[in-house]
Amino acid sequence: MKRFLELSEELLQKCVKCGLCKSVCPTYPYIEEESGFARGRLALAQMVGQGELPLTAEVAREWDQCAMCRRCEWICPNGVEYKEIIAHTRDLQRRELGQGMVKGMGLVALGFLQSSPGRKVVKLAGKLMERLPVKEIKTPFPTGAVKFMPKPTAEAFGLRGKVFKAEQEKGRLLFFTGCMIDAFYGKTGESVIKLMNRAGYTVVVPEDIKCCGAPHYYSGNMPAFERLKEHNLKEMEKHQFDAVVVACPTCGGALQEDYKLDKPVYDFAQIVFESSLQFKGSGKRLTFHVPCHSYGAMKVSDKVFYQLMERVEGDQVKKAQKDKSCCGFAGLFSITNPKVSDQIQKEKIEDLKKTEAQVVLTTCPGCVLNLRDGVKKHATGQEVMHLADYLADSLC
Ligand code: SF4
Numbered sequence: 556m557k558r559f560l561e562l563s564e565e566l567l568q569k570c571v572k573c574g575l576c577k578s579v580c581p582t583y584p585y586i587e588e589e590s591g592f593a594r595g596r597l598a599l600a601q602m603v604g605q606g607e608l609p610l611t612a613e614v615a616r617e618w619d620q621c622a623m624c625r626r627c628e629w630i631c632p633n634g635v636e637y638k639e640i641i642a643h644t645r646d647l648q649r650r651e652l653g654q655g656m657v658k659g660m661g662l663v664a665l666g667f668l669q670s671s672p673g674r675k676v677v678k679l680a681g682k683l684m685e686r687l688p689v690k691e692i693k694t695p696f697p698t699g700a701v702k703f704m705p706k707p708t709a710e711a712f713g714l715r716g717k718v719f720k721a722e723q724e725k726g727r728l729l730f731f732t733g734c735m736i737d738a739f740y741g742k743t744g745e746s747v748i749k750l751m752n753r754a755g756y757t758v759v760v761p762e763d764i765k766c767c768g769a770p771h772y773y774s775g776n777m778p779a780f781e782r783l784k785e786h787n788l789k790e791m792e793k794h795q796f797d798a799v800v801v802a803c804p805t806c807g808g809a810l811q812e813d814y815k816l817d818k819p820v821y822d823f824a825q826i827v828f829e830s831s832l833q834f835k836g837s838g839k840r841l842t843f844h845v846p847c848h849s850y851g852a853m854k855v856s857d858k859v860f861y862q863l864m865e866r867v868e869g870d871q872v873k874k875a876q877k878d879k880s881c882c883g884f885a886g887l888f889s890i891t892n893p894k895v896s897d898q899i900q901k902e903k904i905e906d907l908k909k910t911e912a913q914v915v916l917t918t919c920p921g922c923v924l925n926l927r928d929g930v931k932k933h934a935t936g937q938e939v940m941h942l943a944d945y946l947a948d949s950l951c
């Protein structure tokens with residue numbers, strides 16, 4: 556039989572169809588069909604992969620409605636490698652049917668963002684928007700999605716090519732900043748450096764790192780991912796470091812799983828957790844949103860985040876009931892699937908509202924973007940911050 560997917564039979568047949576993944580899939584409640592969660596999406600991949608079902612736009616649409624949050628992988632008792640299978644089916648889809656205009660443009664935009672002219676454009680836009688009295692701008696997309704998007708800053712990419720020395724150096728960390736911190740959330744980058752320096756680590760930020768390639772991998776654009784990986788590995792080789800630090804779990808997951816580095820990759824929170832840093836708060840009530848990729852890809856225990864928040868003297872922590880549910884962002888998914896994404900976001904925001912927390916913390920810049928969009932749309936009055944910023948501001 557002709558095979559269409561370059562994946563082993565063993566990998567494709569690992570799903571025992573138990574259906575446990577249905578209970579955690581964020582899309583299933585809004586796409587109540589077998590193809591609305593992993594089991595059905597995998598069955599389609601198996602049939603197309605083995606040549607039993609033709610690859611049509613309708614079949615491809617079923618895979619496109621997956622947020623790639625990987626909660627199914629996290630709960631699967633049989634160790635199904637969902638990410639690998641769906642990324643390869645999307646690769647086949649790209650080769651046979653094309654990438655799709657919105658997804659293709661999104662990936663091109665990410666490439667442009669990290670290019671030399673792209674960086675200049677972002678900085679210029681940041682300068683022009685400096686005086687706008689808002690942090691986010693309501694942005695409509697051709698798919699019908701409308702999002703409050705962060706403004707670029709005039710200081711975008713400002714950390715690049717610098718070394719930030721610790722006073723008494725215990726080790727050297729290479730900070731893989733990631734596209735969103737580079738372009739929109741430069742303060743979060745500064746916060747990570749402040750925390751690492753205070754914990755005793757010198758931080759190196761390479762000049763020419765590009766996107767980690769995770770959006771390309773998850774979208775099935777393997778050639779683009781391989782090009783980015785090769786470029787980034789060469790750039791990283793120019794520096795001496797003991798470990799890589801990230802403040803975006805999607806970047807961290809890609810570096811850990813797909814770069815095959817010979818150095819460890821840590822979430823910044825893991826390093827702060829191991830340090831003796833102390834924090835003082837101002838009596839606020841805090842809650843936390845656990846990013847899907849921090850446990851699904853990087854395998855960071857959420858105890859790290861909660862115990863760090865407990866270390867902020869004077870603040871209170873209230874755990875949200877669905878703290879590990881997806882926020883609905885998932886990068887391009889929120890633009891290509893606005894209806895489902897908005898429903899997932901609404902459920903998340905309602906859960907966060909119930910905690911009556913004044914500040915919602917998280918560790919993923921993408922989740923920061925989507926939660927800020929959500930609290931604004933649903934007028935909860937809550938502040939959303941990256942945990943790095945909250946901790947850096949609360950350092951004793
Ligand atoms: S992917 Fe895993 S959890 Fe889902 S049906 Fe298959 S074996 Fe069960």
Ligand code: SF4
Nearest residue numbers: 580621622624625627
């Ligand atoms: S990756 Fe997330 S959205 Fe996709 S099938 Fe798994 S749980 Fe559902």
